[in-house]
Amino acid sequence: TKLVYMFDEGKRDMKETLGGKGANLAEMTRIGLPVPFGFTISTQACNTYYDSNRKITGELKEQVLSSLKQLEETTGKKLGDPGHPLLVSVRSGAVFSMPGMMDTVLNLGMNDDTVEAMAKLTNNARFAYDSYRRFIQMFSDVVLEVDVYFFEQHLEEVRERKGYTSDPEMTAEDWKEVITGYKNIVKKHTKRTFPEDPKEQLFLAIQSVFDSWNNQRAIIYRRLNKIPGHLGTAVNIQSMVFGNMGDDSGTGVAFTRDPSTGESILYGEYLINAQGEDVVAGIRTPQPIQTLQNDMPDVFQQFIDTCKRLESHYGDMQDIEFTVERGNLFILQTRNGKRTAQAAIRMAVEMEREGIISKTEALLRVDPDQLNQLLHQRIDDSYEFTRLVKGLPASPGAATGHVVFDSDDAEALSQEGKKVILVRPETTPDDIHGIVSAEAIVTSRGGMTSHAAVVARGMGKACICGCDGLKIDLKNKQFRVGDTVVNYLDRITIDGGTGEIMLGDIPMIAPELSEEFQTLLQWADEKRTLGVRTNADTPEDAKKALEFGAGGIGLCRTEHMFMDATRIPIVRDMILAENLDERMAALEKLLPMQQGDFTEIFEAMNGHPVTVRLLDPPLHEFLPDKEELIVDVTKLQITNPSSHELKEKEQLLKKVRQLDEFNPMLGHRGCRLGMVYPEIYMMQAKAIFYAAADLLNKGLVMEPEVMIPLVGHVNELKAMRQVVEEAADQIEQETGKKINYTVGTMIEIPRAALTADEIATEADFFSFGTNDLTQTTFGFSRDDAESKFLQHYIEQNTLPENPFMVLDQEGVGKLVETGVKLGRETKPSLKTGICGEHGGEKSSIEFCFEKGLDYVSCSPYRVPLARLAAAQATI
Ligand code: PEP
Ligand code: MG
Structure with missing residues (x-):
């Protein structure tokens, strides 16, 4: 061979x-x-x-x-x-x-x-x-x-x-x-x-x-x-060619476009009389490529021509290493350059406009996972703050964290959940674990193409390089800028877009989308057939998601509305109620509050569809923690045995004990609550229809989609559907408004997927709750598995990925596929979507497209990712 x-x-x-x-x-x-x-x-x-x-x-x-x-x-x-x-x-x-x-x-x-x-x-x-x-x-x-x-x-x-x-x-x-x-x-x-x-x-x-x-x-x-x-x-x-043969020799690295912003300018640096490794290692701080024009005008022109030729030959931004030996230019390497998300988008859009690539190619140029970077916060300039020192803006983004000086510390502290900023004289490939763990990286030496800069940009982390105003003392774990000393674990804020370092925490603001970003997402929308909705349960989230291009709400969880501090006492009254009358009294107080919630969300969505899910978590989640209550009660028994407070807490504890379950996630939750306490679901359904009627009065049409969670048997859905229909009838009669609505179910229990043909007789839509479906299919507790054994499984390659993040296509995916197929056998027009975390993960989105789902629903900040991933799925 x-x-x-x-x-x-x-x-x-x-x-x-x-x-x-x-x-x-x-x-x-x-x-x-x-x-x-x-x-x-x-x-x-x-x-x-x-x-x-x-x-x-x-x-x-x-x-x-x-x-x-x-x-x-x-x-x-x-x-x-x-x-x-x-x-x-x-x-x-x-x-x-x-x-x-x-x-x-x-x-x-x-x-x-x-x-x-x-x-x-x-x-x-x-x-x-x-x-x-x-x-x-x-x-x-x-x-x-x-x-x-x-x-x-x-x-x-x-x-x-x-x-x-x-x-x-x-x-x-x-x-x-x-x-x-x-x-x-x-x-x-x-x-x-x-x-x-x-x-x-x-x-x-x-x-x-x-x-x-x-x-x-x-x-x-x-x-x-x-x-x-x-x-x-x-x-x-x-x-070998030698860049260190004198002042007519040199070596450098250049990108054909700015890898940080995407701007179409030659971007790079070189050192006269040096060997290649000197530039990359970041030991001497190099000259910007533009000054090569003065040092060696002919070589510079030849290099510019070569860069243009390579970029159009490869149809992509190139990262080029070159050496000049006694006035002769040699190219040692070219490759598609690594870039920030911001740069990837700008280059893709501009290269399409320059006729170098097609729209389809442009869409493929951006990795949906990278978009995350752009949706991140930046420093709020409207506040007054003092800048400590400035370095090279090597990778954009802002971050705050504790200062650490070596990669092992960075790793150890981040594993304890601390956010750290790694400050080093320079980084080498041995620092990779530290860079991964840190929020951001700062180096006192090296240029924009030094190791730290390249790696950080690739990972989308903020990075400042060549900050030579920073005197690092590794032995004493501190750095000094003038008279200011910053010690190990002190907090600093950095802005990788400007290169500035500040002491302490600085307020940040939410990101907005650049013009190129909007353009690319528009192209994505033209290409995709899969709908993208959002999981949102506040008007703020709903608005954010609309701004990011969501086509509706695919999952509005109602439990957070119950958690509101002012409502918890009423929710507790509802739970502690000894009989139906007492419960009804509490529910009556909750109804207008819920109605208000829905009105605000429906208004925020301005005519886009909203799927509202009725109450899902086990009721004990609304009560205080059992252990804490026991401590309180014991204390009160000693200090204030005849107090009203003790009586109240004892009663609460009794209820907590009654509600206690060995496996609450497999327990009395989801539609099982509605089955036992239909009045709760009835109240929620009424609140939804009142809100819709209210909107109709204001001339806004909203056709609510009411969703029943955790259904495993068609009879559950049938019963809960009747409750919703009864509520709708009542409100229609009361308000005189005809409200169009649908009733659907989440598919998050294997039995529901396997009997989807029966379930579809009672459902207008299915939404796959793949968080619970993963939990129930694997039998992995979604609350414990990750910290107990899943990490081990992934390290040992027992599982390729964490199935709570990336949909397990062979197992859980098969149930999704089965559910869609069986459901549509009964109801060809059945609308199907997914609303687990997987709805915002690119490979899972591709899977949903292939299996013919109508939409994915994900958190607001993932909507742009989902739009792009849905477009790429079709290519
Ligand atoms: C799900 O189970 O996938 C889901 C979206 O519902 P929740 O996460 O609220 O249980
Ligand atoms: Mg669920």
């Missing part, structure tokens, strides 16, 4: 074989861009390596050697040749980009002989020995696993001894001294001499790239980004 491909043998659609980087290097070679030549070892070779107990097979070895020969012939240089030495980089390149997660070795091929050749050829001994020591350091770190700390310490020592303050003062002789020291370090820590044979170096480096596919941070990154572990990484071996 062919395991190795020269760059001129591949093309862009060979990602699976060549990895993303390899495929793009091949494509750029194919279209004639200046790419240093090389070859790619395929992902299959990586998998074979693992299948052969982490051994490089003879077959692979042979192919690598023959490709190397071709590379040597093309470049006219030879690996290890003391006359014309070839130096190469060895880099990973997975199918899906995993920036910085795997290993890279540069300058491979250097040894005591080739370094001299380099010195002669470049006429620059200082450069040659500096490169050699960099190579020893990198190779030892990555391949031989000797901690860089030892090398840094040694370098520091030499520098100090010579009385220098910075590296550029070091001479070739000084570097030679450092190299001798480096080799001793290697010998001490690995019990062997540094490998000088370039071919041995090459195979060791290849092996270490393969191994890095399974290092800790790569595994975490794959888990976060749902990249399968069996794909393997390719390895790219490319002849």
Whole structure:
């Protein structure tokens, strides 16, 4: 089998074989861009390596050697040749980009002989020995696993001894001294001499790239980004070009559009006289790309042209790495650039307008999950607050949290439920767990393309970089800005859109949608056939959802109206009632309140449909906690045994004990309440119809959809439907208004889904309550499973996802499908929707579309996501 491909043998659609980087290097070679030549070892070779107990097979070895020969012939240089030495980089390149997660070795091929050749050829001994020591350091770190700390310490020592303050003062002789020291370090820590044979170096480096596919941070990154572990990484071996050959050389990274805002301007940075890793590592703060025009006008023009060409060739924003070696431009990498949600939307809409992509492609360019970022709060400028310091606005969004200085702390505290802001001099791929856990990231060094910035943008987290006004003292866990000291766990607020850091908590305001966002969602609405409604039970939520484009309310839960502080006493009277008369008296007081609630919500929805669900939770939820009551009663028995308060609490406790159930979620709730206390549902139904009649008087038509929860048997629905009809008849007679309404049911018990044909005889619509349906199908308590064992299940891959977040299509989904099918056998026009949390999750939305549901209903802030996901489902 062919395991190795020269760059001129591949093309862009060979990602699976060549990895993303390899495929793009091949494509750029194919279209004639200046790419240093090389070859790619395929992902299959990586998998074979693992299948052969982490051994490089003879077959692979042979192919690598023959490709190397071709590379040597093309470049006219030879690996290890003391006359014309070839130096190469060895880099990973997975199918899906995993920036910085795997290993890279540069300058491979250097040894005591080739370094001299380099010195002669470049006429620059200082450069040659500096490169050699960099190579020893990198190779030892990555391949031989000797901690860089030892090398840094040694370098520091030499520098100090010579009385220098910075590296550029070091001479070739000084570097030679450092190299001798480096080799001793290697010998001490690995019990062997540094490998000088370039071919041995090459195979060791290849092996270490393969191994890095399974290092800790790569595994975490794959888990976060749902990249399968069996794909393997390719390895790219490319002849080196040098950005550190003097002031006519340099290296940089650029995006063809601003990855933070999406604006169509070249966005990037570079360093003169530096190697690629210097930019990404964020150690020196680079120059903005625009000044390259002054430094190297010809190269700048050539680079601009190349960027335009690459962007239109790939039809997407590109993230490009380049190096200039003695005035010659080389492109080392291109890939579709990571971007914030805001940028993704703006680019998609503008590229459609520029004719680069179609509307359909534009819709696919934005990941619905990313939209969350945009619907988040930002700092309220109308308040006065002092800005402490300003850095680079690397990723937009605002956040408040406790300051932490390392990633382990960030992780530990966030697991305790604390919101933290990770403050670091710079981040490396080893900080990935800290970045994941933090609300936001701040670094004192590094530019807009530094590790922290790239990763944060990808995750949609606020980030400020290169904030050099911030003096971090890691040892004492504090940072200082002028005279202000901020300690570990102090609270700060950051604004990633402006780069500003403030002390303490700053008020935030709700987001609004940009013009491009609105446009994209309009395109989504033109494309989608699935309705999008919202779950809302206050007029504020209803208005918010309408603003976000909801077509109606799919679930108005009425229990929150019962929880209102002013109503709880009346609700308690209703529960404590000893007989029907007492209960009726309490219900009579609740009726006008409920009516008011519905009037406000119906008005807010301005003619859009509203599904109101009758009372669902077990009644004990409206009473105080049992344990607390026992404590209160015991105290009162001692301190005030004859008080009225004690009597009241004792009575309450008695009722709480009566209502106590072993499994309240499987207990006396949902329609089972209506069955035993039809007067409660009757009151609610009347309130709904009074409100609708009231609206009719004002000239607004509202046709309420009354929904009965937790039905398992058709007879339950039949009985509850009669209650609703009776209420409707009464109100019609009383008000003289004819109100059109429908009665439907939630499907959230497996039996209801399995007998949906019978249930449909009594239902005008079905709404799948997939929260309860997941609970009852798996038999997982929705209140306990996640904290007790579900996490374990997911980590062990027993379940691919948390089924309370992502619909379990094979199990719960089968019941949904069955319910729809059986229901429509009875009533072809039966309206069906989903209103569990899954109604706002993209893969579940796609499933609902495929199974022919009419709508999904989700929380207001998820409505935009649902509109886009529903459009993508049709593509
Ligand atoms: C459901 O069970 O999916 C549902 C929407 O109802 P609730 O979450 O209120 O039980
Ligand atoms: Mg439910």
